[in-house]
Amino acid sequence: MNSTVVRTLLVRGMLAGLVAGIPALIFAYLVGEGPVDAAIAFESAHSHHEAGGEELVGRSLQSTAGLATGVLVYGVAVGGIAALAFCFALGRIGRFGARATAALTAVAAFGAGYLVPMLKYPANPPAVGNPDTLDKRTALFFLMIALSVLLTTAAVLLGRRLAGRLGNWNASVAAGAAFLAVLTVAMVFLPSGENVPEGFPATDLWEFRLAAIGVQAVLWTAFGLFFGYLAERVLEPKPTGQRVSTLAA
Structure with missing residues (x-):
């Protein structure tokens, strides 16, 4: 695979990561923000420190623009890395086409890059710990x-x-x-x-960790599907004459 194709796939992987970040962002906002709010409320109720003034960034901004920036930038970054992994894996893990290799790359990235590490070091809400x-x-x-x-x-x-x-x-x-x-x-x-501090509600912790896994699952599912489509158009383009003959028929 020459450098031009790798560069093209890298750019498309970053684009796919950005697009995949949109459903992941929606999932994070709808499912993940509730447990985060509960964690912040727990911290506020058990904090022994006096308030030191207003927050530089309000909670409403954190849960909207801040969340969007974090998820979308993360999607672009991991999309580029996954695209490079796709270039390495293509043709080396079996006789799979672009779509199948993209799907396997996404599954491997989700499993090895997030799910397995989380078994040892599970995610905690931002205000906990x-x-x-x-x-x-x-x-x-x-x-x-x-x-x-x-x-x-x-x-x-x-x-x-x-x-x-x-x-x-x-x-x-x-x-x-x-x-x-x-x-x-x-x-x-x-x-x-x-x-995790003593007394933190187990239900809130469990919901946050499930939401964290869900965000990653949505992101990598969307990435595998969309990047597979983009990669196939680069690596397996349809002959231009095919469309002409179809129209002529």
């Missing part, structure tokens, strides 16, 4: 993302290497078992990142 441990928890979460992506890549490469001797099914099972074994060991030995 000790701010003094924020840097440590953020570093641990990104470490888990990097580890999950590396293990996923290694499992795919291992499955391909074993396929010639064991067959595709047995090689996939062996690679998956190795992935789960190493991941389990890593999760056991990595430090815990749980930092």
Whole structure:
């Protein structure tokens, strides 16, 4: 794949990420803002600090323009990264077309880049947790993302290497078992990142975490579908004569 095609797919991946961010934004606003408001109310009710003046950014602005900026910028960024991963995966994970490869890339990005790390370090509402441990928890979460992506890549490469001797099914099972074994060991030995204050409503926490997973699921589903369409138009363009002959008929 030449650099011009990679550049084109990168741009289209960023565009697809931006478009995918729109339904994710709607989902986050409708489903995720309720648990966030509940967390802020809990923090306000249990805070022992006196108010230090008005907030620089009001809650209404945070839940609208701020949320939109964060989700859409995130969509553009991860869309570009996923497009590069698509360029690497195309033709290396089987005889899949552009749409199927885009779908598999989106599934892998959602699973390895978010769902697996969240099993160890689940999301907390913004107002929940000790701010003094924020840097440590953020570093641990990104470490888990990097580890999950590396293990996923290694499992795919291992499955391909074993396929010639064991067959595709047995090689996939062996690679998956190795992935789960190493991941389990890593999760056991990595430090815990749980930092939920005592007395915080379990229902609100559960709803926020489900909403966080839902936002990612919506984003990656929309990205896989739209980017697959855009990538197919780049990599598998229909001959110009096909439309002419159809009209002539």
